[in-house]
Amino acid sequence: MGSSKKHRGEKEAAAGAGAGAAGSSGPGTAEQAPRHREHKKHKHRSGGGGSGSGGGGAGERRKRSRERGAERGSSRRGGETEARNGSAHGRERSQVEPVERRVKREKRDDGYEAATSSKASSGDASSLSIEETNKLRAKLGLKPLEVTAVKKEAAGTKEEPVLADVINPMALRQREELREKLAAAKEKRLLNQKLGKIKTLGDDDPWLDDTAAWIEKSRRLQKEKDLAEKRAKLLEEMDQEFGVSSLVEEEFGQRQKDQYSARDLQGLTVEHTIDSFREGETMILTLKDKGVLQEEEDVLVNVNLLDKERAEKNVELRKKKPDYRPYAEDESVDDMFKPRSILAKYDEELEGERPHSFRLDRGGTADGARERELEEIRANLRQQAQSLTMAGPRLASEYLTPQEMVTFKKTKRRVRKIRKKEKEVVVRADDLLPLGNKTSEGDFGSRLRGRGRRRVPEAEEEREAPSQLPQSDDTRVENMDISDDEEGGAQGPGSPETLEEDQVEAELQKQLEKGRRLRQLQQLRDSGEKVIEIVKKLETRRSREEDEDPERKGAIVFNATSEFCRTLGEIPTYGLAGNREDQEELMDFERDEERSANGGSESDGEENIGWSAVNLDEEKQQQHFSASSTTILDEEPIVNRGLAAALLLCQNKGLLETTVQKVARVKAPNKSLPSAVYCIEDKMAIDDKYSRREEYRGFTQDFKEKDGYKPDVKIEYVDETGRKLTPKEAFRQLSHRFHGKGSGKMKTERRMKKLDEEALLKKMSSSDTPLGTVALLQEKQKAQKTPYIVLSGSGKSMNANTITK
Amino acid sequence: MIEVLCNIHLGKKVRVKCSTDDSEEDLKKLIVAQADTCWNKIVLKKRYTIFKDHVTLGDYEIHDGKNLELYYPIPKSVPLFSF
Numbered sequence: 001m002g003s004s005k006k007h008r009g010e011k012e013a014a015a016g017a018g019a020g021a022a023g024s025s026g027p028g029t030a031e032q033a034p035r036h037r038e039h040k041k042h043k044h045r046s047g048g049g050g051s052g053s054g055g056g057g058a059g060e061r062r063k064r065s066r067e068r069g070a071e072r073g074s075s076r077r078g079g080e081t082e083a084r085n086g087s088a089h090g091r092e093r094s095q096v097e098p099v100e101r102r103v104k105r106e107k108r109d110d111g112y113e114a115a116t117s118s119k120a121s122s123g124d125a126s127s128l129s130i131e132e133t134n135k136l137r138a139k140l141g142l143k144p145l146e147v148t149a150v151k152k153e154a155a156g157t158k159e160e161p162v163l164a165d166v167i168n169p170m171a172l173r174q175r176e177e178l179r180e181k182l183a184a185a186k187e188k189r190l191l192n193q194k195l196g197k198i199k200t201l202g203d204d205d206p207w208l209d210d211t212a213a214w215i216e217k218s219r220r221l222q223k224e225k226d227l228a229e230k231r232a233k234l235l236e237e238m239d240q241e242f243g244v245s246s247l248v249e250e251e252f253g254q255r256q257k258d259q260y261s262a263r264d265l266q267g268l269t270v271e272h273t274i275d276s277f278r279e280g281e282t283m284i285l286t287l288k289d290k291g292v293l294q295e296e297e298d299v300l301v302n303v304n305l306l307d308k309e310r311a312e313k314n315v316e317l318r319k320k321k322p323d324y325r326p327y328a329e330d331e332s333v334d335d336m337f338k339p340r341s342i343l344a345k346y347d348e349e350l351e352g353e354r355p356h357s358f359r360l361d362r363g364g365t366a367d368g369a370r371e372r373e374l375e376e377i378r379a380n381l382r383q384q385a386q387s388l389t390m391a392g393p394r395l396a397s398e399y400l401t402p403q404e405m406v407t408f409k410k411t412k413r414r415v416r417k418i419r420k421k422e423k424e425v426v427v428r429a430d431d432l433l434p435l436g437n438k439t440s441e442g443d444f445g446s447r448l449r450g451r452g453r454r455r456v457p458e459a460e461e462e463r464e465a466p467s468q469l470p471q472s473d474d475t476r477v478e479n480m481d482i483s484d485d486e487e488g489g490a491q492g493p494g495s496p497e498t499l500e501e502d503q504v505e506a507e508l509q510k511q512l513e514k515g516r517r518l519r520q521l522q523q524l525r526d527s528g529e530k531v532i533e534i535v536k537k538l539e540t541r542r543s544r545e546e547d548e549d550p551e552r553k554g555a556i557v558f559n560a561t562s563e564f565c566r567t568l569g570e571i572p573t574y575g576l577a578g579n580r581e582d583q584e585e586l587m588d589f590e591r592d593e594e595r596s597a598n599g600g601s602e603s604d605g606e607e608n609i610g611w612s613a614v615n616l617d618e619e620k621q622q623q624h625f626s627a628s629s630t631t632i633l634d635e636e637p638i639v640n641r642g643l644a645a646a647l648l649l650c651q652n653k654g655l656l657e658t659t660v661q662k663v664a665r666v667k668a669p670n671k672s673l674p675s676a677v678y679c680i681e682d683k684m685a686i687d688d689k690y691s692r693r694e695e696y697r698g699f700t701q702d703f704k705e706k707d708g709y710k711p712d713v714k715i716e717y718v719d720e721t722g723r724k725l726t727p728k729e730a731f732r733q734l735s736h737r738f739h740g741k742g743s744g745k746m747k748t749e750r751r752m753k754k755l756d757e758e759a760l761l762k763k764m765s766s767s768d769t770p771l772g773t774v775a776l777l778q779e780k781q782k783a784q785k786t787p788y789i790v791l792s793g794s795g796k797s798m799n800a801n802t803i804t805k
Numbered sequence: 806m807i808e809v810l811c812n813i814h815l816g817k818k819v820r821v822k823c824s825t826d827d828s829e830e831d832l833k834k835l836i837v838a839q840a841d842t843c844w845n846k847i848v849l850k851k852r853y854t855i856f857k858d859h860v861t862l863g864d865y866e867i868h869d870g871k872n873l874e875l876y877y878p879i880p881k882s883v884p885l886f887s888f
Contacts, residue, residue: 137831140834
């Protein structure tokens with residue numbers, strides 16, 4: 001303020017000379033400076049009076065306007081108008097108004113000056129009027145604008161854009177200071193009033209220095225005390241007399257009590273939620289600490305509760321809950337009452353904590369009626385609310401629950417027929433015949449009897465089935481089943497209550513099975529027919545065998561043992577014992593025919609009997625054997641030829657006693673290899689006289705024709721792909737071969753990689769970049785038919801400015 | 806009701822009356838009524854700050870007399886070489 005005072009002083013001095021019009025205040029300017037300070041302080045006290053104050057006010061105003069004027073450069077005008085106005089009105093008005101008017105005038109002044117100076121706005125700005133705008137908005141589907149005229153207060157003209165009010169920092173600061181001073185003064189006054197009653201230490205009591213006065217005072221005090229005691233005694237006696245002492249005491253006591261009771265707590269705030277007070281609990285509330293100079297009302301708190309709340313808050317903070325909840329609609333029904341605002345998490349920081357509190361009402365009580373109501377409403381809403389979360393997915397149980405079981409109908413168990421015991425495989429034809437008739441109409445005691453359905457088609461099938469004669473057990477079973485079904489179908493209305501669905505299902509199954517079985521039966525039938533044939537054949541052959549056997553005694557009989565014996569050779573004791581039975585014959589059907597073919601060779605054998613004169617013993621055997629040997633198909637050597645032939649014949653026929661010698665097979669010797677490829681060079685053989693002769697010991701000479709012959713020796717090593725190897729690689733290859741093992745995994749991988757790279761290198765073109773840029777360029781050129789190529793620019797290098805400007 | 810000034814950099818300024826509850830999209834539509842373009846094709850900026858369509862003027866703290874700039878959007882990625 002000091003600087004401004006100086007400033008003021010200067011300006012006043014300067015302007016004082018010029019402000020001729022403000023005559024009344026002219027002479028006062030010099031004096032006003034010191035007076036001014038007081039005025040400022042006490043101007044709220046001196047209410048509305050005094051020319052001095054009025055003049056002071058005007059001067060102030062003038063000073064202010066002068067200051068502003070000095071800055072703006074239009075001092076005279078402003079100052080004069082202000083002064084005139086001030087002098088005209090200042091006397092009557094109170095001091096408060098000029099302040100307001102000052103502010104207003106400043107504003108208007110600013111606006112005006114801004115308008116006149118016309119700073120930043122340039123050019124025209126086209127704009128639609130409100131009606132047009134509203135029409136446009138209606139077209140676009142927006143609600144029309146609400147027209148408020150207040151917004152246009154500070155605008156100069158409509159055409160020009162509105163700038164912010166020019167802030168005068170000096171004026172602002174001065175205004176602030178003024179306000180502070182006023183506030184301070186007011187407070188001081190109030191304090192003085194409050195404290196004025198209290199005697200300070202500085203006050204002098206008259207009797208302190210003067211002992212006589214002190215003595216007087218003390219005596220007086222004593223007297224008063226005595227008097228007071230006497231009076232009290234008197235009164236008590238009086239009370240006792242009247243017998244109202246107790247009453248009086250009561251009254252007094254109560255009055256004391258009444259002096260401060262719950263009633264007096266009315267209106268106090270308690271800074272906890274009502275919920276924190278539980279029923280039946282007594283909690284001691286104390287006054288909350290507050291600053292000495294604060295004038296807010298008292299607040300009651302409980303210390304323990306405060307601590308608890310603080311601890312809870314700290315715990316919450318430590319939990320680090322996320323601030324940002326993007327899908328805030330998921331919040332519960334409880335929060336419906338709170339209006340959501342943007343960046344609500346900063347409200348505490350910006351606006352300060354707002355703890356829950358409630359007020360004590362009349363009688364110093366509080367009831368949580370309102371809160372309880374709110375709770376009830378919330379509870380109601382929660383009940384009504386439907387959670388949007390669906391039941392989470394559960395594991396499907398593998399087994400049916402009892403509830404689901406109810407939906408299923410009970411299937412009736414079908415009693416399976418016990419299979420008849422299987423008879424022997426050998427089936428007599430006689431057995432098979434009557435079987436077919438049996439199975440048709442037999443009642444097997446099935447429960448499914450009496451259904452009465454599908455009797456007709458089943459009857460057909462039933463007729464088919466028994467017509468198959470050769471039936472194995474299986475087929476019989478099948479037939480039984482089929483007849484079962486038919487039986488089941490033949491069930492009358494005996495049990496119509498049986499479950500229909502089950503029947504349908506079972507019938508379907510039956511039909512399918514029937515089809516399957518029919519197919520099987522077909523097969524069986526074919527095989528069955530074969531079996532029939534076989535059986536028939538068996539029978540006939542059996543009968544035949546018995547006839548044939550006596551005929552064919554002399555015929556040749558083959559059997560395993562006889563063949564074996566033949567290979568063995570002649571058994572010397574054969575036939576001597578006479579134990580030999582007739583050879584049994586198990587018919588091999590195919591050989592029957594052969595036998596008939598071979599029947600004719602019997603006669604030949606008998607011719608040769610003549611030669612068996614050599615051994616009489618053998619003759620008998622001979623007869624047997626000759627019969628057998630006639631069947632041997634190899635050519636008989638003609639006896640006329642010579643002895644050899646005859647011997648051969650005899651030998652062949654086994655007439656001669658020859659023992660078959662088993663010739664042991666000679667093993668090839670291990671020592672000598674049957675190799676024709678090599679020859680063992682016997683070096684000692686060189687010493688032969690004759691072999692030496694063939695040796696050349698001579699002078700060898702190069703051929704003269706090949707004089708200038710220099711062989712171009714190029715030893716090339718190749719790897720598996722055919723590449724020529726460098727000496728290093730070749731040596732590596734050799735050593736691998738020599739040692740019998742190659743490189744390890746890493747080495748081979750590296751080698752492969754190197755080879756690949758070399759291959760790639762070879763593939764690259766020498767005249768172009770790896771991506772083939774040159775080729776692309778050329779293609780583009782051909783396409784565009786220009787010798788150049790235009791490169792389009794990137795977006796990043798272009799700025800907004802470069803585009804628009 | 807506020808009045809917003811929009812500077813179309815071709816030497817033209819447009820003043821638009823709207824309310825703080827309007828979204829940027831609405832503001833754009835009002836602006837293009839006075840300028841010849843399509844609201845899809847313009848971008849309102851305040852010196853590199855782009856105003857998004859779905860936010861209201863109040864949220865952007867656009868008050869009476871604020872000045873905005875109108876630009877056309879530049880596509881983000883353009884290849885350097887394109888044959």
